[in-house]
Amino acid sequence: MPPFTSESFLDQLIYNQRRSIQYYLFFTIGLILLGGVVIVFAFLSPALFASANIAPDVFKIAGAFVSSLGGFQVREILDRKEKIQTFETFKGHLAGLKKSPKSERTKTEKQFEELMWKYIEKATLS
Amino acid sequence: MDSPQQQLESLSQKIEERERLSRRRAWLITLIPIIFAGLFLTYTIWQIAQAELKLAQKTSELASVDNEIIFLRTQLPEAQTTLGAVQQLTDELQSDLSLAQAGLATASAELTEKQKELIGAGDLIRSACSINAEALKEYSSNYTPQAQVLLYLLETQFYKDIPWNPGGFSETDGFNSPDFSIFVLQNAVSGYPLISLDYPPGTLPWNILKVTTAPQNGDIAYYQSGYSMFYFELPVSYGSSETTPCVIGMTPLGVIAQKLGFAQELGFLKVPYP
Numbered sequence: 001m002p003p004f005t006s007e008s009f010l011d012q013l014i015y016n017q018r019r020s021i022q023y024y025l026f027f028t029i030g031l032i033l034l035g036g037v038v039i040v041f042a043f044l045s046p047a048l049f050a051s052a053n054i055a056p057d058v059f060k061i062a063g064a065f066v067s068s069l070g071g072f073q074v075r076e077i078l079d080r081k082e083k084i085q086t087f088e089t090f091k092g093h094l095a096g097l098k099k100s101p102k103s104e105r106t107k108t109e110k111q112f113e114e115l116m117w118k119y120i121e122k123a124t125l126s
Numbered sequence: 127m128d129s130p131q132q133q134l135e136s137l138s139q140k141i142e143e144r145e146r147l148s149r150r151r152a153w154l155i156t157l158i159p160i161i162f163a164g165l166f167l168t169y170t171i172w173q174i175a176q177a178e179l180k181l182a183q184k185t186s187e188l189a190s191v192d193n194e195i196i197f198l199r200t201q202l203p204e205a206q207t208t209l210g211a212v213q214q215l216t217d218e219l220q221s222d223l224s225l226a227q228a229g230l231a232t233a234s235a236e237l238t239e240k241q242k243e244l245i246g247a248g249d250l251i252r253s254a255c256s257i258n259a260e261a262l263k264e265y266s267s268n269y270t271p272q273a274q275v276l277l278y279l280l281e282t283q284f285y286k287d288i289p290w291n292p293g294g295f296s297e298t299d300g301f302n303s304p305d306f307s308i309f310v311l312q313n314a315v316s317g318y319p320l321i322s323l324d325y326p327p328g329t330l331p332w333n334i335l336k337v338t339t340a341p342q343n344g345d346i347a348y349y350q351s352g353y354s355m356f357y358f359e360l361p362v363s364y365g366s367s368e369t370t371p372c373v374i375g376m377t378p379l380g381v382i383a384q385k386l387g388f389a390q391e392l393g394f395l396k397v398p399y400p
Contacts, residue, residue, distance in 0.1 A: 009134050013141065020145050027152065058174075062167055069156050076152065124141045 006113060010091045013120065017080045017087070024077045028070040035067025083123050090116050247379050253388030255372035260364040271315045271399045272344030276358055278314035279374040283381040290378045295327035306376035307331050307346055307354040311397065320397055330354075335395035346395040347373050353389060 042059035093112065097105045257280070267273075282288050282297070291300030301309060305327050311320040321334060331346050331354050338345060347357045355375030362368045371386040 009138065012138055016141060016145060020148070023149060024152065027156075031156065058167065058170060062163060065163055066160060069159060072155060073152060076148070120137075125137075125144060 006094055006116070007091060010087050010094070013124065014084050014087045014091075017084045021077050021080045021084075024073045024080075028073040028077070031070035031073070032067045035063040035065070035070075038063030038066060086119065086123070090119075243378060250377055250379055250382060250384060250388065253385045255360070255370065255374075255383040255385045257360060257372070257383055258363055262360065263364075271318070271320070272342075272358075274316075275310060275314040275320075275344050275356060276374070278310060279356060279381060283374065283383065286381075288376070288381055290376060290380060301376050303352060303376045304330050304348075304354040306381070307356070310356065318400065320399065331395055332392075335397065338394050338396040341394035341396075344399055345397050347386065347391050348393060348395060349389045349391050351389050353377065355384065357386070357394060 039060050040063075042056040042063065046056045094109075094116075097109050097112065100108075262276075262280075286297055288297050288306075289300035290302070292302040294300040295305055295309065308321070308325055308327070308329050308331065311331075312323050312325070313319070325334065332348050335346065341347065341357045343358045345357045346354055348354045353373075353375060355373035357371065357373050359369040359371050362370055372383050373386055373388070374383045375381065377384075
């Protein structure tokens with residue numbers, strides 16, 4: 001495992017957030033598809049429900065309900081996207097600092113890193 | 127004290143752990159409403175199934191009732207025909223019943239009338255005056271017109287069997303009580319009518335004879351009930367001077383002898399014996 005630096009740590013955080021976004025995206029799509037399958041099944045096979053004395057409309061509503069649960073995951077996705085943007089900004093700012101003369105950047109870099117870590121702790125652990 | 131490298135690794139692990147927790151929470155948050163919804167859905171389906179079952183039962187019962195109604199409708203014309211026949215029979219029976227009731231009423235009235243007659247006859251029988259034939263022999267031997275009238279009356283009583291008939295005026299057809307008296311007065315004494323033969327049937331004795339308060343043998347006693355009877359004081363027994371007042375005349379039982387007071391008398395009529 002390579003040693004962590006601020007940049008590599010930010011990359012790691014961005015990677016984690018993207019993986020989470022991917023996970024929630026699949027989860028959301030899975031829920032929507034599951035609800036959609038139930039709705040389509042209720043539409044296409046009314047006779048099956050009728051033979052079991054179940055109203056197809058009940059299953060349509062159930063499918064819609066399951067699909068709507070996917071909406072909750074969108075919030076997670078947007079939240080993580082915002083974090084990624086922030087991490088990217090941090091990363092760009094760090095890179096800019098590294099290009100500046102060392103005598104100028106030492107104090108500024110330290111202040112920035114303190115600010116960044118506070119944000120990271122709050123954003124990822126709270 | 128950890129190095130900055132270790133701190134970063136620890137922080138990275140914490141973040142990873144935090145993410146896994148967040149994902150589990152997402153599953154949980156999603157599954158809980160799904161489970162509840164599934165439970166509610168199952169309960170709703172169960173209720174619907176129960177309702178459908180009841181509906182099917184009711185539908186079956188309804189179909190059964192419909193079948194019964196259809197069957198009854200097919201039976202209806204026959205039932206109506208039967209009902210009509212029964213109604214007709216009932217009408218006939220009602221008519222017969224009315225006739226029977228009318229007949230019963232008539233019979234009842236006749237029975238009442240007969241009972242009255244029977245009671246009257248009973249009264250007449252109880253008030254009958256017994257005639258001693260042996261004593262009568264001496265009485266009638268003098269052959270006076272009164273005796274001839276008595277003999278004629280006894281003859282009609284015991285041998286001629288003259289019937290009671292309010293519309294008749296002969297020994298064959300019968301008489302009522304006043305007409306019989308008129309007939310006796312006109313015919314009892316052969317060849318010597320005691321009243322004119324011109325008096326027609328329906329002539330009332332009390333309109334043609336004089337009233338007397340001291341009646342003699344052969345006079346007429348007339349009663350409130352319309353009876354007109356011949357008065358005689360007959361010996362109780364042979365050789366006895368004791369007599370009993372009797373009246374003889376036409377009654378519904380025929381010609382009979384009664385005690386004088388068998389009915390309420392209005393008075394006596396004097397017969398013009400020679």
